[in-house]
Amino acid sequence: MALGKDYVTQECSIARALEVVGERWTLLVVRDAIYGVRRYNDFLVHLGIPRAVLSARLRTLTEEGILEKRRYQQSPPRDEYVVTERGAALWPVLRALGHWGREHVDATRLRSFRHADCGGEVEPYGTCAACGTLVAVRDVVMVPGPELDPDPADPVSRALLRPKRLLEPLETDPAHLAD
Amino acid sequence: MALGKDYVTQECSIARALEVVGERWTLLVVRDAIYGVRRYNDFLVHLGIPRAVLSARLRTLTEEGILEKRRYQQSPPRDEYVVTERGAALWPVLRALGHWGREHVDATRLRSFRHADCGGEVEPYGTCAACGTLVAVRDVVMVPGPELDPDPADPVSRALLRPKRLLEPLETDPAHLAD
DNA sequence: GGGGTCAGTTCAATGACCGAACCGTAAGAC
DNA sequence: GTCTTACGGTTCGGTCATTGAACTGACCCC
Numbered sequence: 001m002a003l004g005k006d007y008v009t010q011e012c013s014i015a016r017a018l019e020v021v022g023e024r025w026t027l028l029v030v031r032d033a034i035y036g037v038r039r040y041n042d043f044l045v046h047l048g049i050p051r052a053v054l055s056a057r058l059r060t061l062t063e064e065g066i067l068e069k070r071r072y073q074q075s076p077p078r079d080e081y082v083v084t085e086r087g088a089a090l091w092p093v094l095r096a097l098g099h100w101g102r103e104h105v106d107a108t109r110l111r112s113f114r115h116a117d118c119g120g121e122v123e124p125y126g127t128c129a130a131c132g133t134l135v136a137v138r139d140v141v142m143v144p145g146p147e148l149d150p151d152p153a154d155p156v157s158r159a160l161l162r163p164k165r166l167l168e169p170l171e172t173d174p175a176h177l178a179d
Numbered sequence: 180m181a182l183g184k185d186y187v188t189q190e191c192s193i194a195r196a197l198e199v200v201g202e203r204w205t206l207l208v209v210r211d212a213i214y215g216v217r218r219y220n221d222f223l224v225h226l227g228i229p230r231a232v233l234s235a236r237l238r239t240l241t242e243e244g245i246l247e248k249r250r251y252q253q254s255p256p257r258d259e260y261v262v263t264e265r266g267a268a269l270w271p272v273l274r275a276l277g278h279w280g281r282e283h284v285d286a287t288r289l290r291s292f293r294h295a296d297c298g299g300e301v302e303p304y305g306t307c308a309a310c311g312t313l314v315a316v317r318d319v320v321m322v323p324g325p326e327l328d329p330d331p332a333d334p335v336s337r338a339l340l341r342p343k344r345l346l347e348p349l350e351t352d353p354a355h356l357a358d
Numbered sequence: 359g360g361g362g363t364c365a366g367t368t369c370a371a372t373g374a375c376c377g378a379a380c381c382g383t384a385a386g387a388c
Numbered sequence: 389g390t391c392t393t394a395c396g397g398t399t400c401g402g403t404c405a406t407t408g409a410a411c412t413g414a415c416c417c418c
Contacts, residue, residue: 007207010226011289011327011336014210014273017280022203024406028186031193040365047189050407055366076415078364086283092275092303094193100272101196104265110190124271125304125313134304148190157190203375219396229376234397255384257395 020064025049029057030087031094033067036170037156038080046156091137092126099124109145116141116165140166199243204228208236209266210273212246215349216335217259225335270316271305278303288324295320295344319345
């Protein structure tokens with residue numbers, strides 16, 4: 001955050017959280033990271049975010065321990081940004097936001113989330129409708145809904161058209177999208 | 180939101196939600212409203228927010244149907260801002276944020292939330308630790324913790340030093356604070 | 359050497375936010 | 389009737405953040 005004073009007078013853990021993830025774009029970067037996006041360029045085209053802002057957000061999210069910068073090839077040197085435990089712990093926040101958006105902003109069902117073990121739908125509060133267990137992030141499968149644009153422009157959106165387990169890296173390689 | 184384009188490329192209910200409540204200060208205003216703050220001046224002193232920004236947020240939150248402007252006295256004309264159903268539905272988002280802040284930013288336990296019916300603690304996912312039911316916002320009692328400043332400067336923080344049921348109007352009248 | 363990809367940085371322009379000052383209505387004190 | 393205070397704003401100049409476009413640099417392949 002950091003604009004003059006942050007939420008300085010606030011003795012409140014909600015304000016503390018918002019000081020870390022309350023800036024514009026930040027939660028969308030975390031959402032994408034949880035969806036499996038890891039590369040600078042993939043965040044860029046999927047979010048439509050200005051490059052300078054993306055660089056700034058990736059830097060502060062890394063400093064805050066929400067993402068981890070990790071070299072995945074030496075030549076040319078390439079880094080990827082992977083969600084940490086701390087970042088994955090933001091999943092309930094994103095789920096709650098998404099649920100509110102679907103209920104109170106726009107009713108279209110763009111995606112649904114299912115329990116990988118039993119296929120039951122993950123309910124607003126994070127439990128599985130079928131088996132009742134509290135579903136951990138890594139056991140959630142994102143399933144695209146019928147109202148999603150079937151032919152999006154960017155490769156990341158295209159890769160997200162198929163069911164995908166959260167946290168696992170997103171495969172934008174066209175070879176994988178063909179099969 | 181509204182800065183150039185909003186999150187325009189985003190086909191996602193999380194982005195939709197953030198277009199409505201993603202601006203700086205917005206979620207803190209909603210939090211205060213759920214805590215029972217209703218008057219312009221009370222928001223002002225409790226948040227330490229610039230007046231112009233508060234006016235703007237109250238206006239857009241009212242337009243979005245998250246708060247409702249309501250005349251509570253005719254002379255002098257005075258309005259209060261009361262959370263609607265739609266606003267109260269943001270409670271799970273705030274609870275999730277607060278939980279993340281407490282777990283991953285600052286471990287101090289500033290406040291806890293309890294089920295009004297049985298006194299059990301409301302868990303991160305909204306259920307009561309004692310009786311297991313999913314606790315609705317209006318059945319939550321906010322209980323101040325020991326690490327909260329015992330003698331805050333503003334009357335709203337002072338009023339929030341005593342246990343308080345969410346959504347009910349906050350009483351900042353000194354007469355009530357004395358007993 | 360030329361062209362392409364990726365991951366950034368730099369920069370001028372615009373928009374949002376900040377703090378302080380001002381304003382209008384009305385109540386209550388004197 | 390005048391003075392003071394409280395409340396709920398608006399206005400304004402300055403600062404900070406965000407934007408989009410252009411540029412950089414490292415590397416690969418042909």
